[in-house]
Amino acid sequence: MTADTMNVPGNAPGNAPGNAPSPRSDTTPLMRVENLKMHFPIHAGIFRRQVGTIKAVDGITFDIKRGETLGLVGESGCGKSTAGRVMLRLYDATEGKILLDGVDIAPFKGERLRKMRPRMQMVFQDPHASLNPRMTVGSIIAEPLDEHGLLKGAEREERVEELLDAVGLNPAFANRYPHEFSGGQRQRIGIARAFALNPEFIVCDEPIAALDVSIQAQVVNLLEDLQARFGLTYLFISHDLSMVRHIADRVAVMYLGKIVELASRQDLYATPKHPYTQALLSAVPIPNPAVEATREHIVLKGDLPSPANPPAGCNFCTRCPIATDLCRVEDPEWREIEPGRHVACHYVE
Amino acid sequence: MTMRSVSTTGPKILEVTDLKTVFGTRDGAVHAVNGVSFHLREGELLGIVGESGSGKSVTMMSLLKLVPMPPAEITSGRVMFSARDLLSLSPGEIRKVRGGEIGFIFQDPMTSLNPVFTVGFQLMEPLRKHMGLSKAEAREKAASLLALVGIPSPADRLDDFPHQFSGGMRQRVMIAIALACDPKLLIADEPTTALDVTIQAQILELVRGLRRELGMSMIWITHDLGVVAGIADRVAVMYGGLIVEHAAVEDLYASPKHPYTHALLQTLPSLDSERAEKLQSISGQPPSLDAEPTTCPFAPRCEFAFERCFRENPAIRSTNGGWAEDRVSHDVACWWDIEKGAPRDDG
Numbered sequence: 001m002t003a004d005t006m007n008v009p010g011n012a013p014g015n016a017p018g019n020a021p022s023p024r025s026d027t028t029p030l031m032r033v034e035n036l037k038m039h040f041p042i043h044a045g046i047f048r049r050q051v052g053t054i055k056a057v058d059g060i061t062f063d064i065k066r067g068e069t070l071g072l073v074g075e076s077g078c079g080k081s082t083a084g085r086v087m088l089r090l091y092d093a094t095e096g097k098i099l100l101d102g103v104d105i106a107p108f109k110g111e112r113l114r115k116m117r118p119r120m121q122m123v124f125q126d127p128h129a130s131l132n133p134r135m136t137v138g139s140i141i142a143e144p145l146d147e148h149g150l151l152k153g154a155e156r157e158e159r160v161e162e163l164l165d166a167v168g169l170n171p172a173f174a175n176r177y178p179h180e181f182s183g184g185q186r187q188r189i190g191i192a193r194a195f196a197l198n199p200e201f202i203v204c205d206e207p208i209a210a211l212d213v214s215i216q217a218q219v220v221n222l223l224e225d226l227q228a229r230f231g232l233t234y235l236f237i238s239h240d241l242s243m244v245r246h247i248a249d250r251v252a253v254m255y256l257g258k259i260v261e262l263a264s265r266q267d268l269y270a271t272p273k274h275p276y277t278q279a280l281l282s283a284v285p286i287p288n289p290a291v292e293a294t295r296e297h298i299v300l301k302g303d304l305p306s307p308a309n310p311p312a313g314c315n316f317c318t319r320c321p322i323a324t325d326l327c328r329v330e331d332p333e334w335r336e337i338e339p340g341r342h343v344a345c346h347y348v349e
Numbered sequence: 350m351t352m353r354s355v356s357t358t359g360p361k362i363l364e365v366t367d368l369k370t371v372f373g374t375r376d377g378a379v380h381a382v383n384g385v386s387f388h389l390r391e392g393e394l395l396g397i398v399g400e401s402g403s404g405k406s407v408t409m410m411s412l413l414k415l416v417p418m419p420p421a422e423i424t425s426g427r428v429m430f431s432a433r434d435l436l437s438l439s440p441g442e443i444r445k446v447r448g449g450e451i452g453f454i455f456q457d458p459m460t461s462l463n464p465v466f467t468v469g470f471q472l473m474e475p476l477r478k479h480m481g482l483s484k485a486e487a488r489e490k491a492a493s494l495l496a497l498v499g500i501p502s503p504a505d506r507l508d509d510f511p512h513q514f515s516g517g518m519r520q521r522v523m524i525a526i527a528l529a530c531d532p533k534l535l536i537a538d539e540p541t542t543a544l545d546v547t548i549q550a551q552i553l554e555l556v557r558g559l560r561r562e563l564g565m566s567m568i569w570i571t572h573d574l575g576v577v578a579g580i581a582d583r584v585a586v587m588y589g590g591l592i593v594e595h596a597a598v599e600d601l602y603a604s605p606k607h608p609y610t611h612a613l614l615q616t617l618p619s620l621d622s623e624r625a626e627k628l629q630s631i632s633g634q635p636p637s638l639d640a641e642p643t644t645c646p647f648a649p650r651c652e653f654a655f656e657r658c659f660r661e662n663p664a665i666r667s668t669n670g671g672w673a674e675d676r677v678s679h680d681v682a683c684w685w686d687i688e689k690g691a692p693r694d695d696g
Binding site: 214 | 576
């Protein structure tokens with residue numbers, strides 16, 4: 001394992017764009033999580049005693065194949081960002097396995113973890129908050145290179161220019177500061193930084209949520225181009241179901257710390273099985289008045305329960321239109337109903 | 350289900366003519382609104398669509414002089430409401446209109462409620478100020494308003510503070526406050542943008558219900574073309590501080606005439622139709638608004654732009670013969686006719 005994790009950063013960063021890492025023939029998924037849990041303690045009182053836990057991610061299992069994009073959708077507070085961050089080891093998982101190329105990275109610590117980091121990177125949601133306003137664009141993009149001590153001097157400059165060019169910015173902008181750029185351009189800088197170490201796996205955490213509609217398409221197209229060019233694997237976290245339909249190969253729907261449905265894009269959007277997925281899809285307004293006027297909306301009652309105190313039984317039972325007594329007692333099992341199609345509901349055939 | 354009650358004959362409740370708002374900043378003037386005209390008839394819902402910086406919020410804030418002056422200055426325009434020009438009212442007079450005759454729902458329910466007062470207090474304030482109700486009457490009315498917007502056990506919740514409500518519930522409280530004094534007009538500035546889709550669906554359902562029951566006239570500002578499609582009767586599209594297209598909602602989506610609207614509808618990935626291999630995108634950036642536009646503000650990003658677009662700014666003109674008893678004027682500010690694939694005839 002060490003050999004595997006060690007050699008990747010070494011072989012990658014010096015490469016010119018265009019030298020995509022050759023796709024491996026083995027069928028091991030690039031990323032697999034098994035029963036992953038991330039619980040945050042709640043402290044209260046003057047002694048800061050732990051009085052409860054927030055079950056942000058509460059037992060999720062799925063794989064992401066090499067070269068694919070998995071969309072992770074859900075409403076705010078459902079744990080989708082936490083899931084992405086814990087997979088990158090930005091948090092220490094409470095329980096479960098995170099298998100990168102078949103190697104469980106969940107227990108990694110210290111230098112071993114640091115050495116593994118260049119393989120996985122993140123594009124953040126808010127391009128205004130995720131770039132240091134006191135650093136030039138060039139030093140922001142070169143920071144991962146410096147941190148991992150890979151390139152120096154002229155080579156480093158060259159790599160920065162190459163990255164700026166790859167994300168569609170003028171390489172001459174390297175000496176400017178983030179405030180001189182618009183939202184869409186800043187997101188491109190964030191993307192260039194994520195690509196600096198030639199990672200294999202990128203978590204895109206709502207990368208377009210802070211952008212205007214006309215700019216969103218530019219950024220999504222850029223992400224797709226880069227994926228095709230470098231053979232990357234994405235976890236695309238978003239609450240925008242129509243954009244996920246465009247970019248993802250498979251889609252996982254998350255609700256209150258659990259994945260309720262996982263299916264290929266075609267299946268999920270054409271025949272959603274879980275009542276939550278159905279409600280979520282029907283709640284998305286369609287930009288066509290003729291369709292909107294005749295469409296049935298499933299309007300869910302109530303709000304998302306608190307992840308500190310999830311309901312007994314199925315997490316969705318408090319808002320589910322078809323919930324029965326069984327749902328209020330027993331947590332439905334995560335099962336495969338058709339090949340490649342998983343759902344957690346008692347009443348899905 | 351939506352009701353399409355486009356009235357072409359009803360009384361005009363609001364008429365805005367040639368509104369211009371300029372912000373004086375350290376780096377020079379920002380021309381946020383550059384001559385906007387529109388009207389609203391009783392019982393209608395007008396959607397205003399545009400990206401951030403297109404001037405849609407500033408337009409609505411300017412109507413009620415809610416923009417901070419200075420740095421803002423309303424340099425021209427008339428806002429006729431109930432036979433008065435709102436822009437010429439004294440601060441005392443316009444305060445009676447705000448929250449009284451015109452209700453305003455703001456975008457972010459987290460920041461627009463005061464965290465140190467109970468929801469009941471904030472609801473009762475306009476009732477006592479504008480309608481002169483006693484404390485007990487106001488409390489009763491406040492509870493009935495919370496019930497109207499679908500908050501369970503309303504009488505008890507009056508004593509709760511905003512942080513005890515969820516985002517969707519807070520937005521319901523905002524709507525209740527806006528509705529408190531039976532306003533003739535309700536202006537909603539991105540009321541569902543900060544909410545999740547399932548909560549947004551609840552709020553949209555609520556607004557449809559309220560319109561059915563109260564026949565409310567509304568202006569709904571949003572950047573979401575999907576939301577507007579579901580609730581509006583007419584839509585105005587803003588770009589660079591100007592209304593560049595206006596039409597009945599069906600016409601706008603079926604045959605957008607401005608290249609910006611056209612491109613915007615193309616960039617949206619769809620939930621139901623064939624998945625495009627590549628998203629259409631609009632290249633370039635929105636305009637910087639440092640001067641009043643003398644050329645078409647969209648021309649640098651427009652795929653149809655030709656020489657005239659860089660020389661003159663097109664005025665907004667009707668393309669279907671203007672208003673008639675059974676027709677909503679479809680207006681566009683563009684030199685190019687997308688359907689003909691040629692420049693428009695005259696100037």
